[in-house]
Amino acid sequence: MTQAKAVEKQTKVHPWFQAALIILSTTVIWYFLQKRITTFVSKDPTPPIIHVTPETYTHFGGFPDTVKIGLYIDQFRQFSMVKNDFEFSGILWFEFNPDVLSLETLDKFVFEKGKIKYKSEPDTQLVDGKLLVRYNIRVNFNSALSYADFPVDNHSINLIIANHFLSPSTVLFSSSNREFVVKAKTKAAGWDRINKSVTTGFQKSELDPHDERKTIYYPVAMFTLDYLRYGIRYVLSIMLPLLMLFYLTLSSLSWGDSTATSLAIGGITATIGYKFVIESLSPKAGYFMLSDYLFFLFLGANALVFFIILADKYATRFSLTQKNIALVSLHFLVTTACVYLFI
Numbered sequence: 001m002t003q004a005k006a007v008e009k010q011t012k013v014h015p016w017f018q019a020a021l022i023i024l025s026t027t028v029i030w031y032f033l034q035k036r037i038t039t040f041v042s043k044d045p046t047p048p049i050i051h052v053t054p055e056t057y058t059h060f061g062g063f064p065d066t067v068k069i070g071l072y073i074d075q076f077r078q079f080s081m082v083k084n085d086f087e088f089s090g091i092l093w094f095e096f097n098p099d100v101l102s103l104e105t106l107d108k109f110v111f112e113k114g115k116i117k118y119k120s121e122p123d124t125q126l127v128d129g130k131l132l133v134r135y136n137i138r139v140n141f142n143s144a145l146s147y148a149d150f151p152v153d154n155h156s157i158n159l160i161i162a163n164h165f166l167s168p169s170t171v172l173f174s175s176s177n178r179e180f181v182v183k184a185k186t187k188a189a190g191w192d193r194i195n196k197s198v199t200t201g202f203q204k205s206e207l208d209p210h211d212e213r214k215t216i217y218y219p220v221a222m223f224t225l226d227y228l229r230y231g232i233r234y235v236l237s238i239m240l241p242l243l244m245l246f247y248l249t250l251s252s253l254s255w256g257d258s259t260a261t262s263l264a265i266g267g268i269t270a271t272i273g274y275k276f277v278i279e280s281l282s283p284k285a286g287y288f289m290l291s292d293y294l295f296f297l298f299l300g301a302n303a304l305v306f307f308i309i310l311a312d313k314y315a316t317r318f319s320l321t322q323k324n325i326a327l328v329s330l331h332f333l334v335t336t337a338c339v340y341l342f343i
Contacts, residue, residue: 013253013323022247025335036342040228042156043146049201064172067096069221070179079189082283087140098131105165112160114141147283149290151234155227162220168202173221175200180223187230195226238278238291242298245271249302252309253323264306271299301334
């Protein structure tokens with residue numbers, strides 16, 4: 001019995017070796033994670049907008065009049081990237097030639113994927129021979145967001161204003177960053193706005209794909225806001241427990257047979273249980289997100305440790321060198337996979 005314990009002691013991985021590998025892996029993972037968080041990468045799909053070209057003018061038979069459109073966002077009453085739910089209050093304004101467009105037709109503008117919860121009566125005034133129309137508005141909307149990179153995802157929110165009762169043959173919207181003013185602050189919600197842009201053009205609705213005459217064209221203006229994650233709450237809430245459970249499972253290589261088996265089983269069980277916490281933090285999506293890949297990565301790594309423990313206990317006794325190689329390999333596997341997922 002004494003000899004067996006001596007052999008077991010000689011095959012245990014030294015705790016200091018474990019600590020050195022943990023520090024090294026954590027440093028590498030944190031470096032690339034921090035680099036990914038501070039780099040803007042958006043996978044959100046861009047709504048299709050047909051840009052105005054010389055061929056467009058030919059198609060519609062001439063040069064239409066332009067309506068300058070501007071948007072002033074005063075504040076966000078609701079700003080949730082996870083739920084894809086946004087609501088803002090502000091001012092929408094138009095400037096145009098009153099001889100080519102009636103106020104009644106202009107008033108029929110809509111926000112795509114949005115609902116106007118409040119719209120004031122139009123406030124009008126003449127500016128340099130053109131009619132300036134202002135609306136105080138409150139709009140609830142959502143945008144086409146991709147959560148593939150959650151929890152290190154960044155997003156581009158697209159707000160599209162359209163008027164289905166206007167035709168590009170008579171009127172087109174025009175705008176620029178100058179006409180797009182955003183005063184709303186979102187850092188409290190964990191997001192930092194880094195850019196804004198405006199795209200104008202037109203879209204079409206094919207009422208009958210086999211009859212071009214039934215295709216409706218209408219002018220649109222898309223206001224885009226680019227947001228970078230400001231806080232690391234979601235990242236730490238997901239990554240830190242998974243890493244700690246992985247390191248706890250690896251520590252089983254530094255204990256005796258019974259304790260090692262209990263630690264390995266506990267690590268796998270706790271990792272599976274933590275999946276419910278990750279689900280509660282994650283957006284509702286029908287595809288795999290980065291958080292899912294991270295979960296399965298750490299679950300698979302913990303399972304490998306468990307199989308090593310079982311093989312060492314019931315099949316063949318691994319030497320200290322073999323355990324050290326397995327330990328280094330597991331750290332390398334997890335660290336490399338994390339770096340690959342982040343970049």
